[in-house]
Amino acid sequence: MGAQRQPKQDRHQEILDAAAQVITDRGLADTRISDIAERAGVSPGLILYYFESKDLLLSEALSFANDQFYLRLSREVRRIRTAKGQLIRLVDLSVPGLLPEYGRLDEWALWIEVWTRALHNEKMARDREMLDKRWRDSIADIIQTGQKTGEFPSGDADELALRIGALIDGLAVQVVMNDSEVTSLRMRQTVLDMAAKEIGFELGPADLELGAKG
Amino acid sequence: MGAQRQPKQDRHQEILDAAAQVITDRGLADTRISDIAERAGVSPGLILYYFESKDLLLSEALSFANDQFYLRLSREVRRIRTAKGQLIRLVDLSVPGLLPEYGRLDEWALWIEVWTRALHNEKMARDREMLDKRWRDSIADIIQTGQKTGEFPSGDADELALRIGALIDGLAVQVVMNDSEVTSLRMRQTVLDMAAKEIGFELGPADLELGAKG
Numbered sequence: 001m002g003a004q005r006q007p008k009q010d011r012h013q014e015i016l017d018a019a020a021q022v023i024t025d026r027g028l029a030d031t032r033i034s035d036i037a038e039r040a041g042v043s044p045g046l047i048l049y050y051f052e053s054k055d056l057l058l059s060e061a062l063s064f065a066n067d068q069f070y071l072r073l074s075r076e077v078r079r080i081r082t083a084k085g086q087l088i089r090l091v092d093l094s095v096p097g098l099l100p101e102y103g104r105l106d107e108w109a110l111w112i113e114v115w116t117r118a119l120h121n122e123k124m125a126r127d128r129e130m131l132d133k134r135w136r137d138s139i140a141d142i143i144q145t146g147q148k149t150g151e152f153p154s155g156d157a158d159e160l161a162l163r164i165g166a167l168i169d170g171l172a173v174q175v176v177m178n179d180s181e182v183t184s185l186r187m188r189q190t191v192l193d194m195a196a197k198e199i200g201f202e203l204g205p206a207d208l209e210l211g212a213k214g
Numbered sequence: 215m216g217a218q219r220q221p222k223q224d225r226h227q228e229i230l231d232a233a234a235q236v237i238t239d240r241g242l243a244d245t246r247i248s249d250i251a252e253r254a255g256v257s258p259g260l261i262l263y264y265f266e267s268k269d270l271l272l273s274e275a276l277s278f279a280n281d282q283f284y285l286r287l288s289r290e291v292r293r294i295r296t297a298k299g300q301l302i303r304l305v306d307l308s309v310p311g312l313l314p315e316y317g318r319l320d321e322w323a324l325w326i327e328v329w330t331r332a333l334h335n336e337k338m339a340r341d342r343e344m345l346d347k348r349w350r351d352s353i354a355d356i357i358q359t360g361q362k363t364g365e366f367p368s369g370d371a372d373e374l375a376l377r378i379g380a381l382i383d384g385l386a387v388q389v390v391m392n393d394s395e396v397t398s399l400r401m402r403q404t405v406l407d408m409a410a411k412e413i414g415f416e417l418g419p420a421d422l423e424l425g426a427k428g
Contacts, residue, residue: 027334029243109333116330118391119323120241125391132388133395162396163408166384171376173383174346177332177339181347182376194377197411 015040015047016064019057024109028058028117055117059127062110066131069093069107073138083146084201090142091191092210094168096176098184099210108176111169136161143199153200164195229254229261230278233271238323242272242331269331273341276324280345283307283321287352297360298415304356305405306424308382310390312398313424322390325383350375357413367414378409 018040023031033054037044051057073093077086092098096108118124140161146152168191174182189208196203232254237245247268251258265271287307291300306312310322332338354375360366382405388396403422410417 027330029330030334112326112329112333115326115387115391116241116243119326120244128391129388129393129395132393159404162385163381163404166388166404167377167381168384169387170380170382170384173329174343174380177329177342179343179346181343190373190377190380194408194412198408 011040011042011046012050013064015042015050016057016061019061020065020110023058023061023113028054028113033057055121055124058110058113058117059124062107062114062131063127065107065110066134070134070138072102077142083142083149083151084207086142086145087139087195087199088192088207090139091168091188091195094172095184095188095191096172098188108172112173112176132165136165139165146199146201151201155199160198163198164191167191167194225254225256225260226264227278229256229264230271230275233275234279234324237272237275237327242268242327247271269335269338272324272327272331273338276321276328276345277341279321279324280348284348284352286316291356297356297363297365298421300356300359301353301409301413302406302421304353305382305402305409308386309398309402309405310386312402322386326387326390346379350379353379360413360415365415369413374412377412378405381405381408 015036019031019036022036022039026035031054033044033047036057037047040047047057051060073090076089076093080086080089093102114124114128118128136158140157143152143155143157143160147154147157168187171182171187171190175184175187188210192203192208229250233245233250236250236253240249245268247258247261250271251261254261261271265274287304290303290307294300294303307316328338328342332342350372354371357366357369357371357374361368361371382401385396385401385404389398389401402424406417406422
């Protein structure tokens with residue numbers, strides 16, 4: 001790995017990346033600091049030097065995975081002309097296992113682990129709230145863009161974003177656990193139908209094709 | 215506690231009740247079998263005699279808390295004449311912390327713990343799927359009742375139940391973690407608005423009063 005020659009920032013990110021992978025694979029309860037150290041190719045001592053506890057490591061690993069999600073989102077959304085197309089892409093990026101180019105998404109497993117810890121840890125509860133607000137705001141931004149250009153009718157963008165974001169959360173839990181009735185494709189269809197009805201736009205057959213650009 | 219004189223069934227339920235309380239208070243990761251034994255007033259050996267592992271105990275504790283939820287639901291819904299009133303009561307019973315007569319509901323904390331374990335445990339994933347299906351079916355039953363009597367327009371009751379159930383799940387996670395923007399009352403309003411729009415019924419001011427009977 002040539003870890004000794006890497007700048008500090010890279011090793012920090014490598015540890016977070018390894019933590020996200022190991023926690024997703026095994027679950028936080030069955031993850032030891034030494035497992036993450038092995039995956040990252042660093043010593044357990046270095047991990048404890050950067051992060052005080054497994055909880056802190058989990059919290060930062062989710063932030064890190066989340067940053068990657070928003071990087072992908074903004075890179076993709078920039079290329080899409082319509083707010084409807086942007087919203088469809090946001091939904092596609094958030095459905096677990098839908099887009100083969102992104103493989104299995106780590107974020108959902110990390111979110112669920114963070115929810116569990118946040119029930120008993122005030123600092124994690126506040127971190128979760130901040131990340132959830134960022135999630136709602138990114139949905140609201142797209143809705144507001146569509147409302148400003150007249151593509152969508154007017155409406156309370158924050159309330160619409162709360163509904164769409166919470167529906168995505170609730171369905172993603174079922175999809176990520178391989179529910180036999182709630183598949184990736186059903187989740188996509190359900191979220192898009194509900195978003196179209198709530199925001200007030202038409203969904204055509206072309207919109208429902210995966211990878212369609214608005 | 216006089217545990218020795220109690221019939222077996224009672225002790226089994228007392229253990230599950232104690233497990234639900236301790237896991238809700240401390241989280242599964244920080245719960246020891248001995249904590250549950252102490253709360254239930256039995257020996258740790260007896261708990262391990264009934265339940266093989268902490269995971270199995272969690273799974274059965276959620277089933278137990280869930281059974282209590284459905285008992286409450288059917289007892290209350292039986293007294294309500296309209297499907298709309300029944301649906302409103304179902305929503306009220308599922309919003310964390312809304313109804314003071316039920317105190318803090320244990321189910322949501324247990325659900326989140328089960329989600330975390332189900333990511334890495336096939337048996338728990340199947341248990342979760344079964345419980346989630348029961349949840350959707352109980353929503354669909356009320357919708358179908360309303361559709362049969364003509365109170366609601368026709369529609370795909372299973373799909374509507376999926377949307378309403380998942381929205382409740384996604385919002386409950388935020389409420390149970392004391393999100394400053396997503397309160398119990400906001401969750402109630404959001405779910406009822408969305409359900410009215412999706413199912414196709416009118417929500418009057420009287421419907422929005424807490425404890426209104428349809």
